[in-house]
Amino acid sequence: MDTKSNVLMHKYELGRMLGQGTFGKVYYARSLQSGQGVAIKVIDKDKIMKVGIVNQIKREISIMRLARHPYIINLYEVMATKTKIYFVIEYAKGGELFNKVAKGKLQEDLARKYFRQLINTVDFCHSRGVYHRDLKPENILLDEDENLKISDFGLSALAESRRQDGLLHTTCGTPAYVAPEVISRKGYDGAVSDIWSCGVILFVLLSGYLPFHSSNLMELYRKIGKADYKCPKWISPEAKRLLMRILDPNPMTRTTIAKIKESTWFRTGWRPESEANEAESSDEGRDGSRLANLNAFDIISLSPGFDLSRLFDEETCVTKEARFLLLRPASVIVSKLEEIAKCMKLRITKKDAGLFKFEGAKEGRKGYLSIDAEIYVLTPAFHLVQVKKTVGDSLEYQKVFDEGIRPGLEDVVWAWEGESQPRLEPGRQQDELLSMSSSQERHSEQQRGQDLLERQLLLLQEQLP
Template sequence: MVREEEKEVRNLVLGKYEMGRVLGKGTFAKVYHGRDLRTNESVAIKVINKDQVRRDGGMMDQIEREISVMRLVRHPNIVELKEVMATKSRIFFVMEYVRGGELFARVARGRLPEDQARRYFHQLISALDFCHSRGVSHRDLKPENLLLDEAGDLKISDFGLSALPEQLRHDGLLHTQCGTPAYVAPEVLRKKGYDGARADLWSCGVVLYVLLAGFLPFQHENVMRMYGKICKAEYQIPPWVSGEARRLISRLLVVDPEKRISISEIKQLSWFKKGVSRPTPLSIPPPKEEEADQDPDLELQSPRSYNAFELISTMSSGFDLSSLFENGRRAATVFAARFPAGKVVEKLEKVGRSLGFGVGKAKGCKVRLEGKAEGRKGRLAVTAEVFEVAPEVTLVEFGKESGDTLEFAKFCAEDVRPGLKDIVWAWQGDEPATADGGELGLPNLR
């Protein structure tokens, strides 16, 4: 049966992609090599069976989270999610193809020279800093989830266990125990809540130790005994690790997360700065507000299109990826409107000014709103991008450009809603007028 299913998928033409050989298998998914028929570019296509998703609620949460997170984090050292598609029986993740395999395979052959380990660690910290700036914590960092491309550069993969700000409880902490035992932070094991970003840094400490030592810092055949070692930070650094690297590891593997070294402190260390330049995130800075104001004739550019699957998976509350939010609801960042893009943009600008935000235009069919008051992490800057679904139907997605993540969540969930009520058809997480896309003439993918 399994071989028949693989034959059925292999050589399938999926939109603009042709699927080829199996690259890997997991419990719930298979990954195939694919080829973009237009550009001949190689891609990796993860195929998930919908029946298995329906049977396992935890699997649904993982898919939703992974899609939601990977849309937020685009960085040279993070595997890129290119597209999500679906048929009646399967979900397809089209991702960047990373040829070099797992970093784990490289470490399994023995410890790395310190310069090489530092290069990988530098790229890991750069990508992680980018994730944390967008409120995303990975929660399962380990060499098996760090891939190497053909140039030998590191790429973080597998965001299935990652967390978004919407998962924080009233105490501002995460409470879900997850991760790989040997890499998990002690505060995660204590079940009292934890800061996901600081827990990621503990895992970075374990990764750095493994790269330099060639084995794990916390090992025991009895998992509970291993947890005991983790909670007391009982480990020994081998003598061949340099003094500077030893000090960094000892500042990462600190039981008290409040005393653990931060990313900004790591960046200042001389060991970290040696010999490597940090890659720049793949993002285009929007024009400053005053520059936009100087060009009153700046024309509204054509909005990007959302395909049917994206619309349904973003707006619907049925099986179809459930709005990309945790447990079916979260602070809304997306709404649908039954108005053309131009009218929606005008309304966004008007509401932004009424809230006391500076208003400017960004590249594409976007509106940029910047607060005038200093928040916890500087001024809140928000972009609202308008996507065209049909001639009279648009989708608007809010994104945080700068400022505090919790302030952004409040802006989306409370501040901006009242002023937009006369153009909104449905907010993400609310029941839309039709859950299966029928009114829009969209295919039912369930």
């Protein structure tokens, strides 16, 4: 960093410090190229190495790339030097939701607005196999339009973190917001425990204080385990009923997000068109679903030559996933995925923003196999598809991939990750590929040693904002 001018890597001008944590500081900054205000989290690499949380930082980066949503803080890019790691993230001008609640209870309509945004965003995260595990007002920011921006995914877990019993087993989170089953250390469903935390947040929004509090930690856990709380008299009967269903100490009978959305209190004054329920996306698919755009940082983070492990000088972990490029409309890709599912006797579920889930009909050696296939828009002419195993046995996944997915897509895929040559196609598409090949030659020196797909991603990156 240029300490005299406070310019970071010739890209950002650093301003005032916004906050400070155990492993680094957060600064306000301005992009020298666009003038946009951002926040930059500066992490001390030596500190995180010493306490062994490198994997936690990697996971946070991966999750923030995976969970792109209007109500989640956007991660623009990650940079690193020998001693520091820099997260360039969206700047939320409104500060923490905690600061608003600290002044007292909110009006019911405002609390409902925030709770709706929270539930819709948590629902989106769960559809991506992401469980936050530390939801609280301190980790929820507000933008200039008073909309939520969920942050701090450092304690989050992915679906593949679950053990063979299908549960998570790491005890984490803030005591006052943690679900009873997390405290019990017997394994828990990340989605169900997140719902409990949302209930605690709703109580705080409506009352101005915590439902469970005690100076003695064991007494606090006892109250949480029995859901020992009392609603103040000003909370409406509908809100009390919803809280009772969410703050159910039994995770098996606790209400679901789908049922929360159906509740009278949640739906009061609800206008579907006013809610941003989808991630930032564009390009209509055949069935009206919207596909996620990849920006420059997304492309870099997907590219094997820019593996996150390089931030930490460690060996790359083997991942059960594959990526490929297609010069085909989204509707053709969707049809192919449906054909593959039928052929391999897999259930296929269409989620939002271009995500498709394949699930095995029979239980395998490590439970039911689950595979995600996600379609991204690179340019109007290009799509990238990422396929990865989320749950189940790796050998079963490999068999499905080798015998079903790969041959089923062979006639439409232009380039697979790791292959030396793309498949040329006639007409306009071939002209476009030849143009890209010419561009590749001009960049050959700096890109030597990278595989074809990586080079194409980097070239496409230059065309995107």
